Amino acid sequence: MPKVSVKVKWGKEMYPDVEVNTDDEPVLFKAQIFALTGVQPERQKVVCKGVTLRDDSWANFKLTNNALVLVMGSKEEDVPAAPVEQTRFVEDMNEAELATALDLPEGLINLGNTCYMNATVQCLKTVPELRNALLNYDASSGGGTAGGLTAALSETMRALEGGGAGACAAAAARLLQALHAAAPRLAERGAGGQLAQQDASECWTEIVRALRMRLPIAPAPDSKSLIEQYFGGTLDVELVCSEADEPPTRTSETFLQLSCFISQDVKYLQSGLRSKMAEQITKMSETLGRDAVYTKTSKISRLPAYLTVQFVRFYYKEKESINAKILKDVKFPLELDVYELCSPELQERLTPMRTKFKELEDASIETSGNSKNKNHGDSKKDSRRKTIVPYWFENDVGSNNSGYYRLQAVLTHRGRSSSSGHYVAWVARGDSWLRCDDDSVAPVPEDEVLKLSGGGDWHCAYLLLYGPKILEIPEEEEEEPMVTDAPEPAGNPPTALA
Structure with missing residues (x-):
């Protein structure tokens, strides 16, 4: 029993x-x-x-x-209450008091080396379309281990929406159990019987794989997955043999994340992504009857609304039998433009929205310049109602129609190998940032996030999640009525990102 x-x-x-x-x-x-x-x-x-x-x-x-x-x-010691009620300044508050004062969201307790899972969940939670789909998920729909993992993640999302510490603790335990069932290798234990530390990227992949199977856009067998719609991109790939006169081979590939390989020359995220788009590979040549060197050129032909980028920081060190870490400092931007990584056809399609962004930026600069010539009392913030322009192409909800992105989550690792150390999520909330360190959630300044680029034993960015940059146009300047009538993505309007 x-x-x-x-x-x-x-x-x-x-x-x-x-x-x-x-x-x-x-x-x-x-x-x-x-x-x-x-x-x-x-x-x-x-x-x-x-x-x-x-x-x-x-x-x-x-x-x-x-x-x-x-x-x-x-329990962990609480700060004793003062005998007389006094004014409390933010600088003098502990994390629990800050959470109450600033209405901070719940965190997830560490159940024993489960920081990798907690950080992954907090990053994925920043995607409103995914969060809403999970909140509305039918946990009784079955689906094997993928269904169990999706149901457990749904329960966790509900707990994080205000269920309290107790509900979050119970949900985290069930999520861990479902994750182990879906990916038994993540249930490995150390020599002392405790749960072993796992790679957050592997956890991210397992969760996304389960969600891809269990979150269709419509209840039809051949319907597109919500994951494919909002996280999936397409590459046009061309292979040219460097050693023989062969016709180029052109194919199409899909991706759910891009990789930034770290070499001696890579100092910025953009250059790391660019180097992966043009690389030398070795494959069998039918013309030569042997392996030959090919130049592989990739161009993005479909941009997803949410772009996941992995810094390839770990490599297997045979002598120590560990996945050692590359600590090199690689800078990443708060706003990312991937126009140069796109195919000529996609670049042409991106141009109209990019032009709108440029026009709004020019108008903003002009308005700012004019306000400097007025009295200080007249320089008020623009309070006019604004129209949020859809970030997707009209016939492709869940795509990105500008090539512009804003950083909304960073998953970091602190330590020297993927099987040790500690993972933390740093997530954007409006114009501010939060550090989600297991069950401790605290506000952090934006410049602290930019310091996560690596170069030492402090937290290094491992996974980046970029969301679409949102264009807001004052209503009287809106020239295209079709914008206000455009369909909204399933489950949530784009205003949730503003």
Whole structure:
């Protein structure tokens, strides 16, 4: 009988009728205890009949109905309240007080080397179309391990929307269990039995793969996936043999993220992306009957609304048998323009929207210049209503129609190998930024985000998530009525990004 009802005693507190499912991993029970007591799982010692519960197994820990479970461990010390209420300045607040004062979102507790999962979820949560699709996901729709992972992520999104620390802890435990079921290699344990640190990029890939299968745009077998619609791009690829007079080979490839390979010459994200678009490869030549060198040239023919970029920072070091890390400083921008990486045909299609951005920028500069010639009292912010122009092509919702992007999430790693260290998510919220370090969420200035480019033992950017740059035009300057009638993306209008 895997499900039992037990009594949990912590200090002087008694919690009766706590339902435990021993088919779940013990970490889920510890998350339940955290929800009841506020004691972090790593600070808990859980005992029943003299036997201590391990993190990885229920072995010898026998639970029966109405059994008494003792919990030892203290909550992290709270800052004592002042005897007289005083004005509290932001600089003097601890993180818990900041979270309340600034209405900060919830974080996800670390269940034992699960920072890679927590950081991935916080980054993906910044995509409104994906977040809304998960909030409305039917968890009873099945779908095997992919369906289980999607359902668990849906529960996690709901908990993060205001479910409280207890709900987030329980959701994180179920998400971890579903992730292990979908990708057993992520459930590896260290020599001491604790969960091993995993690669955040692998976790990102597994979650996106599951969502690609379980989040169709419409309820039809051949419908396009929401992931393909908003995260998927297309490349026009040309192969030219450098050693024989062969006709060029042209193909089309799809991608869900771009890679920035780090070499000695790469100092900026754009140059790293550009070098990957023109590279030398070796493949079999039918003309020569042997391997030959080919020049592979790629151009983007379809830009997704949300562009994921991975810094290829890890490589396998055979001598130490670890994935060692490249710490090199590679700068990345808050605003990214990928026009030069696109095919000539796509560049032509991007031009009209790029022209609109340029016209608005010129008008803004002119207005700013005129305001300097007026009294200070007249230099008020433009309060006119504005029309948000769709960021996608009219016949391709979920695309990017300008080539302009804004950075909205950075997943970083601190440490020397992918199997150790710590992962953190840094996410944009309006005009400000938040650092999501497991269950600790705190505001950070924008310039701190730009310092995540690497070069030392501080956090290095590993995955970047760029969203579409939004064009807002004052209503009386809007010249194309079709803009206001354009269809909105499934689940959420683009205003959520503004």
